Amino acid sequence: MKRIQSVALIGLGAIGAAYGSKLHTLLGDAFTVIANKERINRYTASGLDVDGTMFHFNYKTSEANAEPADLVIFAVKNDHLEQALTDMEHHIGPNTIILSLLNGISSEEEIYNNTRNEHILYSMCVGIDAVRRDNRIRFSSIGKICFGEKDQSHSEDVLAVKDLFERARIPYEIPEDIRHTIWAKFMFNVGINQISAVLRAPYKYFQEVPSLHKWMEQAMYEVVAISQEVGVNLTEADVHSYRTILMKLSPDGQTSMLQDIVEERKTEVEYFAGKVCELGRKYGIPTPVNDQLYQLIPIIEDIASLK
Numbered sequence: 001m002k003r004i005q006s007v008a009l010i011g012l013g014a015i016g017a018a019y020g021s022k023l024h025t026l027l028g029d030a031f032t033v034i035a036n037k038e039r040i041n042r043y044t045a046s047g048l049d050v051d052g053t054m055f056h057f058n059y060k061t062s063e064a065n066a067e068p069a070d071l072v073i074f075a076v077k078n079d080h081l082e083q084a085l086t087d088m089e090h091h092i093g094p095n096t097i098i099l100s101l102l103n104g105i106s107s108e109e110e111i112y113n114n115t116r117n118e119h120i121l122y123s124m125c126v127g128i129d130a131v132r133r134d135n136r137i138r139f140s141s142i143g144k145i146c147f148g149e150k151d152q153s154h155s156e157d158v159l160a161v162k163d164l165f166e167r168a169r170i171p172y173e174i175p176e177d178i179r180h181t182i183w184a185k186f187m188f189n190v191g192i193n194q195i196s197a198v199l200r201a202p203y204k205y206f207q208e209v210p211s212l213h214k215w216m217e218q219a220m221y222e223v224v225a226i227s228q229e230v231g232v233n234l235t236e237a238d239v240h241s242y243r244t245i246l247m248k249l250s251p252d253g254q255t256s257m258l259q260d261i262v263e264e265r266k267t268e269v270e271y272f273a274g275k276v277c278e279l280g281r282k283y284g285i286p287t288p289v290n291d292q293l294y295q296l297i298p299i300i301e302d303i304a305s306l307k
């Protein structure tokens with residue numbers, strides 16, 4: 001069996017730092033964070049406080065003439081993926097396994113189109129409610145990373161990542177149909193991330209206010225309808241399964257999109273409502289809730305950029 005000895009990660013934010021801290025504990029300096037000089041200076045000056053423990057990772061710039069890593073992990077926001085791919089060029093070799101922890105349904109394809117690497121596994125993380133403020137990362141649950149091959153095989157790459165996650169004590173799942181799993185998560189993000197961003201609502205309001213919960217599920221059902229057309233076939237059961245996940249998230253926690261709004265960063269709306277509206281038009285499926293969200297969230301971003 002392939003044994004993963006070195007991992008390079010790009011995107012030391014809420015998600016990257018949460019899972020990166022586990023990989024650093026296992027691998028030490030064989031776990032590398034790739035970043036430009038400005039970011040490295042920032043990380044080196046203050047360290048990363050992950051759940052109360054201070055971490056100093058092994059940092060490398062993208063210019064470094066590095067040996068390709070056994071595993072590369074992308075944990076940036078969707079808008080930063082293109083730059084991250086350029087920065088990771090030297091770290092990806094013909095045998096490097098790639099995982100993308102980005103939300104949405106497009107990052108694996110974007111990575112494949114850029115790298116032509118045949119070792120990309122499909123993946124996402126769920127149940128983690130990570131919040132980043134400056135150099136502090138907090139989460140009530142680390143959730144789990146779901147991953148697998150598109151053809152559902154338990155390939156050598158899948159088994160190598162499974163072995164790594166067991167050694168690093170990273171909770172994981174290898175679902176039967178990873179495409180279905182990724183779409184179900186997309187469905188949840190389309191509902192909760194976007195509506196939390198519009199209302200600046202932490203998880204507790206979704207847990208406690210039935211009318212808000214209903215609006216979230218209306219946005220999610222538009223993804224269910226589209227999924228029937230593309231052959232993913234999400235159902236009401238998938239919508240309901242996310243109720244359990246929602247109830248376990250920290251009441252005061254914020255979705256990654258709400259964190260972007262609070263910090264006045266660009267959001268991932270293009271990859272959520274933008275994608276839903278695009279596919280809705282393509283398949284002739286009405287998407288009224290996402291049409292509104294796709295107008296509202298960019299307006300919120302525009303207003304923030306005036307300050």
Ligand SMILES: NC(=O)C1=CN([C@@H]2O[C@H](COP(=O)(O)OP(=O)(O)OC[C@H]3O[C@@H](n4cnc5c(N)ncnc54)[C@H](OP(=O)(O)O)[C@@H]3O)[C@@H](O)[C@H]2O)C=CC1
Nearest residue numbers: 011012013014015035075076080102103128129130132256
């Ligand atoms: N937060 C959560 O609970 C969850 C988030 N997700 C998804 O995971 C992905 C990441 O989200 P999250 O961790 O919250 O986002 P963050 O904004 O917290 O982290 C992204 C990090 O990437 C860094 N970055 C961007 N471009 C580069 C680059 N070229 N080189 C090095 N570093 C770079 C950013 O640095 P800088 O700040 O300096 O620009 C930032 O630290 C998103 O797709 C999100 O939807 C999925 C599940 C849960």
Ligand SMILES: CC(C)(CO)C(=O)C(=O)O
Nearest residue numbers: 126127128129255256257
């Ligand atoms: C809603 C949540 C926390 C689910 O894991 C998420 O994916 C995000 O904040 O982007």
